[in-house]
Amino acid sequence: MLSLTEENYLKAIYHLSDGGTKSVLTNELAEAMSTKAASVTDMIKKLSVKEVITYEKYYGVNVTTAGKTKALHVIRKHRLWETFLVQTLGFNWDEVHEVAEELEHIHSIRLIDKLDEFLGFPKADPHGDPIPDGKGKISTRPQVSLDQLGEGYQGIIIAVKDSDSNLLKYLDKIGAKPGRKIKVAGKEEYDESMEVHIGDKKFFISKEVSKNILVTQ
Amino acid sequence: MLSLTEENYLKAIYHLSDGGTKSVLTNELAEAMSTKAASVTDMIKKLSVKEVITYEKYYGVNVTTAGKTKALHVIRKHRLWETFLVQTLGFNWDEVHEVAEELEHIHSIRLIDKLDEFLGFPKADPHGDPIPDGKGKISTRPQVSLDQLGEGYQGIIIAVKDSDSNLLKYLDKIGAKPGRKIKVAGKEEYDESMEVHIGDKKFFISKEVSKNILVTQ
DNA sequence: TATAATATTTAGACTAATCTAAAAAATAAT
DNA sequence: ATTATTTTTTAGATTAGTCTAAATATTATA
Structure with missing residues (x-):
């Protein structure tokens, strides 16, 4: 089980690595997380113990398969909540990001599956980003x-x-x-x-x- | 601003004090929070610095007016989310408590007001507990x-x-x-x-x- | 290829929230 | 009114996440 902070790091790594296709350097991760490189080093040690990333000193970080699945699950939640906020509650698409950053860490799988169903199994969020399915499968178009x-x-x-x-x-x-x-x-x-x-x-x-x-x- | 943990302590104190009508003892709070008395002592010191409770050594804790308002705001969120889970997503009333315990800590006021509106300004949650309004006013029936x-x-x-x-x-x-x-x-x-x-x-x-x-x- | 510049890691310290064990205060019992 | 019991608090330690400053490794430059 990942903590909220660990989930946020993993998500950032996933995005910065373009979905796990390239390594991420300590400094760019620090920049993305608005934190210091030293803190990043500490965290990536923890995340590699948990086997969601691999890490070689001075050479950057890569997401494992397990890590990808976990990251995609968080992304799924984020994008479903954004869809809910716009589609159901009438938020504007420029108002949803911060709230979804909080909502994405709610744990219940049942909740997110019910939400998915309620929203009619949307394929993309209000900004057009694809929503991964429950298994972490994501459909991308060129x-x-x-x-x-x-x-x-x-x-x-x-x-x-x-x-x-x-x-x-x-x-x-x-x-x-x-x-x-x-x-x-x-x-x-x-x-x-x-x-x-x-x-x-x-x-x-x-x-x-x-x-x-x-x-x- | 209260941390998640502080919010949970405050909510427990509010409930154990019957809405702020009586003092709460360290041990009953420890019991309610599934923690140790020593931890409670530490936390009530913090909460009294933040002026949401008053605390006299060895004599228990009382909620301040500011504390009541904050507690009721968390309770409002909890009960609105429970209503949403049952009314909108089709959860059974015995399945919503744990999830609402997480959702009640989402910060956005705009979110909760929009949710309230979407649900049609419900007066009570699925278990019949009254839902405080945005100002923390709660209507109780004998x-x-x-x-x-x-x-x-x-x-x-x-x-x-x-x-x-x-x-x-x-x-x-x-x-x-x-x-x-x-x-x-x-x-x-x-x-x-x-x-x-x-x-x-x-x-x-x-x-x-x-x-x-x-x-x- | 030595040196300078940059990136990364380590060492040590801080805060929040927790714990155990011991001390102190309050309450109950003889 | 002492003593015993219970409750509460303090002292000191631990873990997660963060920081600054110093050390080390890598890359770029001359």
């Missing part, structure tokens, strides 16, 4: 961030990055929601800002914004 | 436990004690739910067991059971 695409591209928004509440408010304002069609009408070489069409409306967005919009390939 | 009443009594079940899951299963089986009419058809002097009529059905219940049924006076 996707790119919009900034990597050039003029003329046309596709569908799959998801948006959900970390920054102000960004989400802005994306909401321009209608950049999962499921909407988006077209790169023009791209400025100098700063990589672009003109996009979303529905029948046109917007100029900075590279900073386009990096946070994930679209079909 | 009530007695059934064991204190004699043959011939007739009234309405207001609430049942919710601590024991097996008791709740039994009460569910005999239909002893808040709102139902109940009549004491006979009472055995020897062991204070009684025959009760609930709806059109008749049951013999022990004193142990009757103590846990709260009825109108």
